[in-house]
Amino acid sequence: MRYELYYWPSIQGRGEFIRLVLEDAGADYVDAARDGKRGMAAMMRFMESRSIEHPPFAPPFLKAGKLVIAQTANILFYLGPRLDRVAKSETSRLWAHQLQLTIADWVSEVHDTHHPIASNLYYEDQKTGAKWRAADFRANRLPKFCDYFEHILKRNSKGGDYLLGNKLSYVDLSLFQMIEGLRYAFPQTMARLEPQYPRVLALHDRVMARPRIAAYLSSPRRLAFNEQGIFRHYPELEEE
């Protein structure tokens, strides 16, 4: 099965969580909207189609044979067992999904540090709000999310170094991406906080050392972080 991923071609954004699992599994996929003008046109046709059965509200979405699935966490829920990146039992799948939805909330909060007022206004037009929101994020929300995932790794009753136990799941890949993005957006804050989260960081490093992930990260398929994506580096949103 060749999967077709549709996402904005110039940013990592939410699509990156899906790219990472496809890459780690060595899946056969195309990043359709990055395939030149034609790809982007195909994505827009999907978005605007009046006839498609299950239309997405927004990218990313995945075409898998006749299925079209949207919502990042939903796509990962679908791909997880097919790519052997989550155990097949319902309990494991629900728990992985619960963690992934918590990451989705975290991602939205990161986005809102630079866009607290409106997604369709420029950052420059909501800078005052952004400073306040970023300050609260750095002081309260970021440590709260990190604490949570550190604690999951610590209390893992089955042992093992991954969020779900002994075996890597797609949620580990997503947590890796969170740390990468947060280091890009808030390097000083992360440098200060990281010593408190040794398990999360060890997991990050373990993911980064996986051969397929390492190959992906050094390939042109990995886009650089930039100020159009979810994780943006604006020095004025960082701590003093």
Added chain:
Amino acid sequence: MRYELYYWPSIQGRGEFIRLVLEDAGADYVDAARDGKRGMAAMMRFMESRSIEHPPFAPPFLKAGKLVIAQTANILFYLGPRLDRVAKSETSRLWAHQLQLTIADWVSEVHDTHHPIASNLYYEDQKTGAKWRAADFRANRLPKFCDYFEHILKRNSKGGDYLLGNKLSYVDLSLFQMIEGLRYAFPQTMARLEPQYPRVLALHDRVMARPRIAAYLSSPRRLAFNEQGIFRHYPELEEE
């Protein structure tokens, strides 16, 4: 199976999406944290427990036998087929879940109209940002979400008056709740917009007329909307 729902006892909030499906299905459940001081203490114990296998990041969460499941959309994904409020096929479940996650995004955006800067600050301390964000929500986001769901109902190729076709699913109950909440929070905006969304409103009325839902809505189990919940009515956030 007696389900135990854990959620803040004084607001509809995200818990209401789960209450509605339990009520509509006539399920055996307790709204545990509303069971006096003891219930609230039990919820906090869950939240703070260092030993629970799959700890929730935040309420709501559901106890179903030995399972503890968090994240509203995840709980509904679990309950849907068990309460016969979604078809059992994977395609139906993924599509229902995709719609539910879109509603979850919508709920977060409603929350942020009154809390654009920080959840742990008072509304009064972020009123200026709230006015801007609410204006954008009313002008752009609210119509975008309503358009989307109106369109889903319109293009339903299988016919039928529900989001998934001929049979009510938990997503219909959630869409009903969105309309209820939005009418409470933004009555003028909704009065102006509603004529554009006849199918969404017909669905809302159909849900409200269901005997168990009607009984629930007029029972003391249905909390009133208030200014501690997700949907809040602040006249200054409404249109002129």
